Amino acid sequence: MTSSTPQDTTSLRQKLALRGIDGVTLLVLPSVLFVLAIFIYPFIYGLLLSFAPIREGGMFANYITFFSDPYLYNTIAATLRLAVPVTLLSVFVAVPVAMRVRLVRRQRLLTTLLVLPITLGTVLVAQGMLNYLGPQGWFSRSLMLLHIISSPLKLTNNYWGVFLSLIITVFPFTFLLTLSYVTGIDPGLEKAAATHGASAWQRFRHVMLPLLVPGLAIAFCLTFVQAFAVFPSAVLLGAPSGPTRVISIAAAQAAFEQYDFTMASAIAMIMGVVQLCIVLIVLVVRNLFYRGATSGGKG
């Protein structure tokens, strides 16, 4: 009976099924199309555009221009000077906060409070900071009133303005990611460490931290990529022609002031490569650490 069914069609279906491909797999198609249309195509278009410069000098002209003009190539360092400290600070602060918050009962309320800055968006945060931290803002005026300072603190339109606004917008994200890694570690391990004589610091140093490193590396990468792409706050709160002339400003100027989209694409590609380099370094370092189950029992 079964031998009368066509052999080749069933076997093909079986072969596909064995590799985990069946009718349900087709559901992935819309998202594949979406990724192709929204990410892959524009990326390749931009890549090719960057090699078709409107200026003289062959296909690498845009890249040669970028790396021979300090006004342009210095933006890489300027952006790193912002993004790396912001990311490090966010991750370093997120860990102890997350360690504490996982023991808090009203976690959801706190989490909601912390998520608010994400939903507000960078421009609103920048606007608020300009009013609050500006030379005529409450912060400086209160400090002057209390005679702690004699002239207004300069916290906007410079490096620190951008730094603070980046922290505010990036930290909640880093924190939530870190919290999920921290709560993912079997609490039994800490109890075991405590009963075997480890103090709170030793428990963190020898048990929690090594298990957190892989997660923290991911949190670092994602935070860094966000911070590296800083644009609105660098313009609104920074000194966009001075120390906070970040790489995205250079790209925006090329595109919308000089109308050189090929140059803007080249800058975007360079930006991507720099991000990729940092992310790769972090991931390589992560591989030196233990990456496995974070529970101490049978899996």
Next chain:
Amino acid sequence: MQLASMPFNEIRLDRMSRSFGALNALRDISLSIKKGEFIALLGPSGCGKSTALNCIAGLLSTTGGGIYIDDKRIDQFKPEDRGFGMVFQNYALFPHMSVRKNIGFGLKMRSRPKAEIDTKVDEALALVRLQGQAEKLPGQLSGGQQQRVAIARAIVIEPPLVLMDEPLSNLDAKLRLEMRAEIRRIHNQMKATTIYVTHDQDEALSLADRIVVLRDGAIRQVGTPHELYERPAHLDVAEFMGFRNRFAGKVVSRQGERATVSAGSFSVSGTVAEDLQPGESAVLAVRPDDVTLSDGAPGGVPVTVEAIEYRGREYVGIARTPDGVEIIFHADHAAAPGSTVSLSIDPARALVFAA
């Protein structure tokens, strides 16, 4: 290895209590444990035995009473300052450390010299027979091996007290028996004072020097395995000790230790476990092994056989009295299901409790 680190005579729980809001999870637990003793905390789930262990370990604070090592009160100490060793139900091995590092963890936290750590860890590895596995990660070991590592990690610090929280419950039946023997052997060798939490009476009977039966957060009975097995003081304890047949009724007569309980259509004699007078409600409890086919001898309980199973050396049957009370019995020959037989109950082995 010798437990020389901390000379002491006894560990004493003095009316230790723990409540969660209105719920009293532990009520006035008092117990003194001699050095070298193996104590089993036995009870059904929810009886407070794990709460008790966590309180002793310091992972949970007590809400009343005290814990003492000789005269030193330790219940306000943090877990890391009590210096106990603990074996967890899910092992709780550090997944990123090798077996060697896991076992040496407690010594490292105590800042012992590296040479001493190495020697002691080697001894502990030998004790749990894991010499070849020292450099593996816990994830590469089987459940039984992981539990050995957890035991080694707890005893290598030579603690005054080792706490074990249902250490065998994640293992399969065969491995559980092996590890039980292993724990017994390690205890005989180390003489580490141990509190062992379990819900399995076989584990408690075979391992412990003394068993503490907990029920609803309070101690029901403390005794040697033999005392508890032969003379459970409560019906609850008897239930735990395998007294599966129970007949509720009234005491009709009593002569010395012997009482007769009338349970509906029949009456059975047993030994009084609590002071009972004729006319009082009582429950007679007896193990299936002590109920046998009477084969026509007078004074048996008439029953209808419902099912019978062959168990190799003997048969185990389920029967029902005319009143519908179920009796599990042992027999040396088969009885046909549906047939009416009479069962005899050994009065010396049946216990009568207050209902």
